Amino acid sequence: MEQTEYMLCAKGMTKSFGITRALKGVELYLKKGEVLGLIGENGSGKSTLTSIIAGIQPADSGEVTLCGEAYSVKNSVEANQKGICMILQEKATFDQLSVAHNIFIGNETAFQKGGILDNERMYQEAEKILAELGVDGINPRDKIRDRSFEDGKLVELARAAFLKPRILIVDETTTALSQNGRAILYAMMEKIKKNGGGVIFISHDIQEMMEKCDRLTVLRDGDYVDTIDKPEFSEGKIKKLMVGREIADNYYRGDHVCSYEKEVVLRFEKVTTKHLKEVSLELHKGEILGFGGLADSGMHDIGKASFGAIPILEGQVADKSGEPISNPRESMQKRIAYIGKNRDQESLFPNSPIRDNIAIASYKKLAKSTFIAPGKETAFVQEWAEKLDVKMQNIDQYVMELSGGNKQKVALAKWLGFGADIFVLDCPTRGIDIGVKASIYRLMEELKAEGKSIILISEELPEVIGMSDRIVILKDGSVSGEFERSELLTEHTLINYMV
Amino acid sequence: MKKNVWNVIRLLGMPVILYGIFCLLAKGFGLHSLPVVISQSMIPTMMGLGLYQVMNADLMDLSMGARTMFAAIIGGLLAQNGGVAGLIAGCFLGGFLVSVVMAVLYRYLRIPAMVISLGIILIFEVAGAKMVGSSGYLRIAPEEYFIASYPLNVVIVAAAAAFAYFLNYRTRIGTYITAVGNDEKMCKNVGINPERVKFQAITLMGIFCSLAALLYICYSGSITAATEMASMSMVFRPIMCVILGRYMRKYLDCMPLLIFIGGLSITIIFNGFIAMGFSEAIQDIVLGVFLIAILGSDAVMGSFHSKKAAAKA
Missing domain, CATH: 3.40.50.300 (P-loop containing nucleotide triphosphate hydrolases)
Structure with missing residues (x-):
């Protein structure tokens, strides 16, 4: 030509x-x-x-x-x-x-x-x-x-x-x-x-x-x-x-079975926030609980409220023992992890190296009295960066230099290394390519298999349908529909409850 | 429009209420003392207008006091032979000279503005002290005092505030200064050169510095050279004016007026406490509490209103 x-x-x-x-x-x-x-x-x-x-x-x-x-x-x-x-x-x-x-x-x-x-x-x-x-x-x-x-x-x-x-x-x-x-x-x-x-x-x-x-x-x-x-x-x-390799057409979960244990690990009791109105729901051990809705439906408040990152005006979010969660420090004590929709502002320190970003939640574990052993920290960060396959020059590279997908891997590595039991993921694959997306979905399946619980908030309905055991649809701050995992569930059905 | 007028009335309510309180509490504090209080608020307001230019560009400059004093000294020296004309020319010459020096150093050395401002304080305080000679102070002729007399001082500040308004809200450079304070990287993406804009902001600050110098030397009739960074204390009131102004901006987006309201409120508190016979230390404590109370009440009220709104819903 x-x-x-x-x-x-x-x-x-x-x-x-x-x-x-x-x-x-x-x-x-x-x-x-x-x-x-x-x-x-x-x-x-x-x-x-x-x-x-x-x-x-x-x-x-x-x-x-x-x-x-x-x-x-x-x-x-x-x-x-x-x-x-x-x-x-x-x-x-x-x-x-x-x-x-x-x-x-x-x-x-x-x-x-x-x-x-x-x-x-x-x-x-x-x-x-x-x-x-x-x-x-x-x-x-x-x-x-x-x-x-x-x-x-x-x-x-x-x-x-x-x-x-x-x-x-x-x-x-x-x-x-x-x-x-x-x-x-x-x-x-x-x-x-x-x-x-x-x-x-x-x-x-x-x-x-x-x-x-x-x-x-x-x-x-x-x-x-x-x-x-x-x-x-x-x-x-x-x-x-x-x-550069074949990717399966459907990279979501292969099963269509709604499976989780009976034990409730997180409970919303008539929670009211700026965008939520008396929302009550339960998250079970080993469950992926998906949330869908329009941008202003209040679904992002679910994530923040689970982590104690926003004020709860009425009601409470409680852990399995019934103790309320009112701030991120308490959430971390209860082994809850949160990755926000806006990862650069909510989940990462872009102007700090990968090392600090991964280790930050785990200093308690890495520190000996008040001192952090540099060797132990390096080994820890290296291990989790490698497990998540972060594409980087080395662990001292600044996070702001990484691509969106690799930034998300760093955010995940931080919480995996921390050893969280509940993962609150708000739009975890936003702006991320299919390769990294597929790896995040596999990771979610592994976490579920290990008995960890996941709250998945997403603006992409196929993702919510493809990965969740149960799906909660929010409209104007209230629950408008709840669905169990099923082969027959379609985007069309959920949209009817969203608008 | 109606809403804006109502907001101006509400905002002016703060100094009016404060004045009313001190009229009741302090002997000798009444309508007759109002011109004095207003006159005393003019210098911090003028300095606040200047500081706002650099604070709006996300810079911190502690040297405005030293720059104002240096400009006042140059003005005072030229006034010895040149009278009022020499005084005005000297203040502007000194104010501009120091501001341009600072802008050039900032642009080409690429050191944080606060660090440069500390260097400027040390250098220009000593330079000013050398200029006034061994007596350590400089007088101007009484016939030159009229510049800072009431109500001419108010007219000068009003003119400077109008100029600041046009500069910040009606010119391209004003828009760019705000944009740079918002996000430098984004500015580059839309073709704005942040370094040049900051240079211009620091230079523009020189205009207000010069006018503040003029008011300063004419108000007291003399100037004593500051050493050992003493001039820094002059900056804190204007900084508080800008902080209060920024806090009130959500009610009315007109920073020059808000800086004046902030300056007037702070001056009322200081003068009120002097009239009540409180020591300087107590005055500082109360002023600090006032600032925290005003800013803190906003957070408390905000949370109260959102709870109330949620309860209603």
């Missing part, structure tokens, strides 16, 4: 972080009027490659051309000026600024007269952009700190829409969006495509990629693997290209 039919060509792209080679001569070709999917496991180099194209970081070497001309940018503003815009996986809005100021940040010149910003005109223009996108209920005057995470993502979309990009890069954004938010994003992608632009789309949801993309470029461990056209799309083939 002649390279001139491509609007963006990236060849021989390399990038290293210390001794880690994130990109090893990767290539990417984007045609006019197409959505190109970029897929690969965590740490395969997708975000690194696209952030280089978007001007966020420089490449070590490689050549990029845009519409046949050499393309080189020093920062994202230059990339925006050349028509390339990126929506990042992480939060990219400023809490203290208004919605309108967030939309136009870096591009305020159009609203400036004699050095003074015309805020009113900014608000009007923001309102117009939001309306054109189909976003309702966001006041441009509101501060971002008063809006939800999803609203923040929609504001980022509006920011991109204002820039009218020729090429839009969407990096793992859909997991943060509701169905409505996703529809807005897809419509925006379609519009760019129709206008002869291009979209580079990154997601771990293979179904979504197959549905939305015209071609798929697969990366693995910083290497280019292959690019396949839509007619060649099949889940099996994509998974095989991503992982």
Whole structure:
């Protein structure tokens, strides 16, 4: 194929972080009027490659051309000026600024007269952009700190829409969006495509990629693997290209039996929190208890309340002996572990090494009187990092340098090493590739077999159905349905109880 | 709009109530003393407006007192021959000079702002002391005092507050300072250079530093050079003004006005206790308790309201 039919060509792209080679001569070709999917496991180099194209970081070497001309940018503003815009996986809005100021940040010149910003005109223009996108209920005057995470993502979309990009890069954004938010994003992608632009789309949801993309470029461990056209799309083939080995279609539990012991290990007694209303339920020994619901249904409060991380306004969460749990310290004494949905803020210290992150919950065990034996600590961390197969340079590597999946493995290693009996996992596979996902599911099965109990909170219904012994659906803070594991249970059935 | 007016009234209620309490408790504290109290709150308010620029950019600067004193000394020296014009020019020259020095050091040495500010205190306190000579203090002519007299001092602070408002809410640099204080990494992703913005924030602080110097030297008619980091004590009241302002921001997003309300409330408490004959140590304790009580009451009330809301639901 002649390279001139491509609007963006990236060849021989390399990038290293210390001794880690994130990109090893990767290539990417984007045609006019197409959505190109970029897929690969965590740490395969997708975000690194696209952030280089978007001007966020420089490449070590490689050549990029845009519409046949050499393309080189020093920062994202230059990339925006050349028509390339990126929506990042992480939060990219400023809490203290208004919605309108967030939309136009870096591009305020159009609203400036004699050095003074015309805020009113900014608000009007923001309102117009939001309306054109189909976003309702966001006041441009509101501060971002008063809006939800999803609203923040929609504001980022509006920011991109204002820039009218020729090429839009969407990096793992859909997991943060509701169905409505996703529809807005897809419509925006379609519009760019129709206008002869291009979209580079990154997601771990293979179904979504197959549905939305015209071609798929697969990366693995910083290497280019292959690019396949839509007619060649099949889940099996994509998974095989991503992982480099066959992955079973169904990587959830193979059995369809609801199995657990009689002993109750955790009990919710009419628990009321900010988002929960008199919720009563029981978690049994050896049980995986799944929770599903809409984002604001209160299901995330279940996790936090189980760990004593939020105030319980009425009722109580009690352990097997009936003793209430009111704070994380007590929870840890009762061998309860919690991995939050937002792992960088709730479960990890990204600016600390893997060593500290894994050992932190187990210092009591590692310490001899007040001193921690360095040798014992190293052996402990090494053992759990290896058991969880964390891809790292060494245990002194900073967690912030790891991919999403490896960060999650570090969070799990911390609690496994601690020796928890109850695992509260809130969206444990969020933003994680299928390889790591499969390994987390296997780990959950092993824990269940050992008699450990798991609370699984997830926004992905197939995951809840595939892994749980019992499923509790929450709606507006109350239990709207409870189901036992069954082959006949479908997403459709659960959705009826969610909305 | 109506809500904002109601919130302004509510917020102004704090100094009004405090003043009312001290009028009842302290002899000699009444309406007649109001201009004095307002005048005394002008310097911490002006310094608070300056400190807010750097605190908003997530920097901590303890050198504002030293910078203000140094600027006042330069102003005082130039006033000896240049009169009012020399005084004003000197304060601005000194304020800008020190602020630019600090901004340059911060940008190019890449040392934390607090560390640089400590160095600046040591250097400029000594420099100021050398400039005033062996007497250790500097006087200005009485005809120059009018700059800090009531109500001109209020007009100057009001003008500075209006300027701060426009700077923070109606200019690009103000937006960028807030953005940098929020998240530097994100700023880079949208093409903002955080280092340049911080440089600008520290430099802009020089304007308020200069004006504070002008008010300072004209209010007392003289300035005594500070040594051994004594100038640091000047920073604590303005920092409290900014902290109180930030706390009140949820009711009204207008930091210059909130800093003034904070400054006025703190000054009322200090003057009230002086009028009641309390020692300086007691004044400090009560002020600390006041700050903790105001900020702590918010957490308690928040928890009470959420419990009440849950009970209702």
